Amino acid sequence: MKHAWAMGVLGLVLASCTTPPPKPWLRFEPNGAHDWTMGPTGVWVTRMHGADFALDLQREQTRIQVTVENRSAEPLVIRMGPEGSMTMNAIGEVLLRPLEAAPGQGGPDMEPYVNFKRITVEANWRGTFYVDSPLGRDIGLGTYLVFTVEAHDKKGDVERRKMPLLATNVAAQARAGG
Numbered sequence: 001m002k003h004a005w006a007m008g009v010l011g012l013v014l015a016s017c018t019t020p021p022p023k024p025w026l027r028f029e030p031n032g033a034h035d036w037t038m039g040p041t042g043v044w045v046t047r048m049h050g051a052d053f054a055l056d057l058q059r060e061q062t063r064i065q066v067t068v069e070n071r072s073a074e075p076l077v078i079r080m081g082p083e084g085s086m087t088m089n090a091i092g093e094v095l096l097r098p099l100e101a102a103p104g105q106g107g108p109d110m111e112p113y114v115n116f117k118r119i120t121v122e123a124n125w126r127g128t129f130y131v132d133s134p135l136g137r138d139i140g141l142g143t144y145l146v147f148t149v150e151a152h153d154k155k156g157d158v159e160r161r162k163m164p165l166l167a168t169n170v171a172a173q174a175r176a177g178g
Contacts, residue, residue: 026141028057028064031166048151048159049076051121055149055163062092063139064131064165066149069099070121077152078127081115082145083162087136091115095128118152143167 030036036044036055044055050072056065070076081091090112096119097107113119113129115136121127134145147163 025060025170026063026139026167027170028147028165029168030057030163031144032164034163035161036163044163046161048149048161049153049157051076051151053149053151053161055147057165062130062132064092064129064134064147066129066131068121068127068129068151070123070125070127071099073123074154075120075122078119078121078129078150079116079152080129080131080147080149082134083148085115085135085145087115089114089133089136091134091136092129092131094119094130096121097126097128099124099126116150139167141167141169 030044034044036046039045039054042058044057046053046055051068051070053069054065054067056067057063059065066080068076068078085091092113093110094113095107095110098105101107107125113131119127119129131147133139134147135143144164144166147165148160149163150158150160152158
């Protein structure tokens, strides 16, 4: 009986030694001068052509999430992605919904989003861009890119915001509280 108990304890000790540590979460952090403002919830915000933009780098579900709330009186054409990337692969997905939707009222299905594809966000609609793979492929630690968001109004005027980003690791303990 003592021998079985000792073997069980030894087994637990060995198992704990072979258990891999928590895997760090790869995410982007700002890395240089940019033209976004830190909002009260830790999300980067800006305004273009009367629409509110939020760039969220803190989500585990997606690496970059850009939300456009177009409360202006006209539709806006939105384009975004990393500068200089020539990928034809999808960098994420986009979901369009009315801002004041009645229960059960939806919009078009979520669709793949390709780098700098033109997406129209109608007046009083929201566009949510889930950018999981900004370069159209897996990213690694130390990956640097300049993520650009553009808004075009119906006159053709363009407003642009840039955010230089660097891929870093965040410890599992740090993200558990955030």
